[in-house]
Amino acid sequence: MNLPLSRVLVLALALATPMAFAQAADPAPANAAPIVNLPDFTRLVEATGPAVVNIEATSGQRGRQAAAGDDNEKAGPDEPPMPEDMPEFFRRFFGQPGMPGRPDGIPRGGVSQGTGFLISSDGYVLTNHHVVEGADRIVVRLSDRNELEAELVGSDPLSDVALLKVAGKNLPVLRIGDSRRLKPGQWVLAIGSPFGFDHSVTAGIVSGVGRRSLDPSQQYVPFIQTDVAINRGNSGGPLLNTHGEVVGINSQIFSNSGGYMGVSFAIPIEVAMNAVRQLRETGKVVRGQLGVRIQDVDRERLAELGLARPMGAFVDSVENGSAAARAGIRPGDVITRFNGREVGRSADLPPMVGALPPGSRASVTLLRDGKARDVVVTLSALDLASVQGGAPAAAPAPEAGNPLGLVVEELDGPARAAMGLAAGEGVLVGRVTSLAARQAGMNAGDVVLRVNRQDVGSVEEFEQAIEGLGAGDEVRLLVRSARSTGFITYTLR
Numbered sequence: 001m002n003l004p005l006s007r008v009l010v011l012a013l014a015l016a017t018p019m020a021f022a023q024a025a026d027p028a029p030a031n032a033a034p035i036v037n038l039p040d041f042t043r044l045v046e047a048t049g050p051a052v053v054n055i056e057a058t059s060g061q062r063g064r065q066a067a068a069g070d071d072n073e074k075a076g077p078d079e080p081p082m083p084e085d086m087p088e089f090f091r092r093f094f095g096q097p098g099m100p101g102r103p104d105g106i107p108r109g110g111v112s113q114g115t116g117f118l119i120s121s122d123g124y125v126l127t128n129h130h131v132v133e134g135a136d137r138i139v140v141r142l143s144d145r146n147e148l149e150a151e152l153v154g155s156d157p158l159s160d161v162a163l164l165k166v167a168g169k170n171l172p173v174l175r176i177g178d179s180r181r182l183k184p185g186q187w188v189l190a191i192g193s194p195f196g197f198d199h200s201v202t203a204g205i206v207s208g209v210g211r212r213s214l215d216p217s218q219q220y221v222p223f224i225q226t227d228v229a230i231n232r233g234n235s236g237g238p239l240l241n242t243h244g245e246v247v248g249i250n251s252q253i254f255s256n257s258g259g260y261m262g263v264s265f266a267i268p269i270e271v272a273m274n275a276v277r278q279l280r281e282t283g284k285v286v287r288g289q290l291g292v293r294i295q296d297v298d299r300e301r302l303a304e305l306g307l308a309r310p311m312g313a314f315v316d317s318v319e320n321g322s323a324a325a326r327a328g329i330r331p332g333d334v335i336t337r338f339n340g341r342e343v344g345r346s347a348d349l350p351p352m353v354g355a356l357p358p359g360s361r362a363s364v365t366l367l368r369d370g371k372a373r374d375v376v377v378t379l380s381a382l383d384l385a386s387v388q389g390g391a392p393a394a395a396p397a398p399e400a401g402n403p404l405g406l407v408v409e410e411l412d413g414p415a416r417a418a419m420g421l422a423a424g425e426g427v428l429v430g431r432v433t434s435l436a437a438r439q440a441g442m443n444a445g446d447v448v449l450r451v452n453r454q455d456v457g458s459v460e461e462f463e464q465a466i467e468g469l470g471a472g473d474e475v476r477l478l479v480r481s482a483r484s485t486g487f488i489t490y491t492l493r
Contacts, residue, residue: 005264008424019478022423024178025169028397030132031086033105033320036274039187039203039242040293040366041189041201041203041317044240044242044244045189045190045191045201047173047244048191048238048240048244049143049191049199050140050142050143051117051118051142051143051171051172051174052116052117052174052191052192052199052237052238053115053116053117053118053125053141053142053143054114054115054116054140054141054193054198055112055113055114055115055116055125055127055131055132055138055139055140055141055150055164055236056062056111056112056113056133056138056141057111057112057114057131057137057138057333058111058112058136058137058138058139059068059111059112059134059135059136064388079135081336084217088361089129089225093476097368098214105450108386108459112131112132112135112233112235113135113196113233113235114128114131114132114193114233114235114236114343115125115127115131115191115192115233115234115235115250115459116140116164116172116236116237116240117175117236117237117238117246118172118173118174118191119173119246119276120169120173121168121169121172121173122168122169122170122171123148123166123167123168123169123171123434124163124164124165124276124280125140125150125163125164125165125166125247126161126162126163126164126236126272126276126446127136127162127164127236127249128160128161128162128235128236128249129155129156129157129159129160129162129250130160130235130251131162131235131236132152132155132162132164132400133155133162135150135152135155138150138151138164139467140164140166141169141198143172143199147216148166149166149167150164150165150166151164151165151166152164152424153165153279153280153283154278154279154280154282154283154284155279155286156279156285157167157217158217158218158220158221158269158285158287159221159267159272159275159285159355160221160249160251160269160287161220161249161267161271161272161275161276161278162236163275163276163280167315171456174238174240174244174245174246175240175243175244175245176245176246176269176273177240177243177245177246177247177269178245178247178269178270179209179224179248179268179269179270180268180270181207181246182206182224182241182247182403183206184205184207184208184209186204186205186206186241186242187201187204187205187207187241187242188203188204188205188206188226188228188239188240188241188242188247188248189201189204189228189239189240189241189242189367190202190203190228190229190230190234190237190238190239190250191239191240192230192234192235192236192250193232193233193234193237194230194231194232194233194234195231195232195233196233197233197259201229202228202229202230202236204227204228204229204264205227205302206224206226207225207226207227207263208223208224208225209222209224209225209323210222210223210347210348211223211224211225211265211349213252213265213374214226214400215281219351219355219485220271220287220350220351220383221268221271221351222268222269222271222351223251223252223265223267223268223345224239224247224248224265224266224267224268224350225263225264225265225355226239226265226266227262227263227264228246228250228263228264229260229264230250230260230264231253231260231267234250235250235251235489236249236250237250238250238382242432246269247266247268247269247274247435248266248267248268248269248272249266249267249269249272250264250265250266251265251266251267252264252265262286265343265443270282270349271355274355280418283402284359284389286358286381286382287353287354287357287358287381287382288320288323288353288354288355288356288357288359288360288362288377288381288382289322289323289353289354289358289380289381289382289383289481290323290324290329290349290353290360290379290380290381291318291319291321291322291323291324291325291379291380291484292313292315292316292317292318292319292322292324292329292333292335293315293316293317293345293484293486294311294314294315294316294349295313295314295316295346296310296345297310297311297312297313297314297334297356298310303315305367305370306367306369306370306371307334310345310348311334311336311342311343311344311345312332312334312335312336312343312344312345313334313335313343313345313346313348313349314332314333315330315331315332315333315334315335315486316327316331316486317331317484317485317487318330318331318484318485318486319483319484320408320420320480320484320485322380322482322483322484323377323378323379324377325376325485326328326377326404327363327364327376327377327378328375329366329375329376329377329487330485331368331478331485331487332365332368332478333364333368334366334367334368335349335364335366336364336365336366336367336372337363337364337366338352338353338362338365338367339352339362339363339452340363350428353379354382356379357379357380357382358379358380358382359379360379361377361378361379362376362379363375363376363379364376364377370380381473385449399470402463403469403471403473403492404434404436404437404451404466404468404475404477404492405432405433405434405436405437405438405442405467405492406429406431406432406433406434406442406448407429407430407431407432407433408427408428408429408430408462409427409428409429409430409459410427410428410458410459411425411426411427411428411447415428418446418481421447421449421480423457424458424479425455425457426447426448426449426456426457426462427447427448427456427457427458427459427462428445428446428447428484429442429443429444429447429448430444431444431447432444434492434493435493436490436491436492436493437490438446439490440488440489440490441488442479442488443481444478445481445482446479446481447479447480448477448478448479449460449478449479449480449482449485450477450478451465451466451475451476452453452476454476469492470492471492472491472492473491473492474489474491474492475489475491475492476488476489477489
């Protein structure tokens with residue numbers, strides 16, 4: 001039978017199609033080159049994964065829930081307790097009850113799930129302080145599913161680092177790297193237990209280094225920012241470079257939803273290992289302190305300070321009797337270098353100072369009245385209360401006063417001597433009568449040394465200095481309190 005040519009072609013194609021599909025389905029040879037060259041972290045994970053551990057920290061029945069207050073009882077079943085009025089803040093992540101494969105019904109706040117990693121073959125484990133804070137029992141689960149009771153060697157809330165110890169020998173360990181070599185754009189990898197899924201691997205790049213936390217108690221940590229996916233349970237896990245070395249400890253994220261949104265933060269490994277050394281030796285971490293309150297240099301003040309560009313740390317106040325005060329550092333100075341290292345912005349200075357122990361001598365280069373000068377400081381010990389701050393003083397009832405909202409009095413000789421002042425320096429604040437002054441931090445008992453650029457040493461000089469000021473004007477006062485000497489700036493109302 002003779003078929004038309006068109007039908008013969010269709011029949012041939014139909015018969016050939018199954019063969020074509022069969023050939024396309026054959027797997028590529030094992031040694032075949034990939035079509036697209038993308039990072040492959042399998043060897044890195046195989047080499048480092050065994051040293052990463054899961055941590056379960058159990059506290060009392062109410063645990064952190066009791067410490068956080070009853071308001072957290074209102075949190076939904078799928079969300080951990082956290083402040084509802086802080087949508088954009090660094091959020092630390094705790095494990096939550098009801099994890100996959102784990103029994104429900106654990107009292108809220110009673111169990112914290114996190115990650116850690118072995119740094120010594122005899123069982124030292126590094127993790128976050130917030131993972132084990134307040135725990136009565138800590139269990140470390142190794143990659144082979146073996147569970148070990150852990151002892152808390154020590155913990156440091158300011159660096160968010162905790163050191164644990166489990167019984168063991170010849171355990172797998174991670175190599176310690178150098179985070180100071182990290183640059184934005186480099187690949188990094190995290191291994192952890194998000195939502196209870198052990199040894200989950202996520203990868204990304206370094207987004208930035210030397211980042212400042214919005215939490216004032218974390219000012220001594222120059223965080224590494226990455227886009228590596230971090231969620232609840234990742235806290236305390238390692239951040240690894242492509243050599244398989246630990247360069248950081250995953251600690252925080254920036255989020256307005258409570259989950260990962262592309263911005264993660266890790267503690268540099270140098271900060272962590274400094275804490276580890278002290279925790280092993282003494283069980284606590286101590287830091288040096290200058291005793292200054294600092295802020296960034298504003299563009300509007302460049303000419304006044306003698307700077308060509310914004311840089312350094314502007315000294316807003318100096319604690320009385322502090323290392324800075326003894327070295328002659330004054331409010332209004334700009335610290336541009338510390339121990340030979342440039343201070344590009346105010347956030348750079350606290351980690352430099354905090355890395356040194358109390359009693360250390362350090363060189364400080366500062367700018368005063370447009371002229372550079374060098375001083376040597378002997379650091380004192382950091383006072384934890386100065387980091388955490390105290391409760392604000394109760395505000396007095398409003399009373400009539402001058403436009404600054406301050407009622408001032410003369411200072412006598414003994415009072416000046418007690419405040420470390422010379423004759424003709426300052427006036428005493430007897431009452432604070434305006435809300436703006438109170439909100440700025442003025443208190444009765446403070447001593448005003450200068451109004452804007454004019455020194456005051458008597459009530460008459462004070463009245464002359466404020467003449468012509470009124471609502472809407474900004475006033476900058478140099479004030480000495482019982483604790484420090486520094487600037488207070490506010491707008492008159």
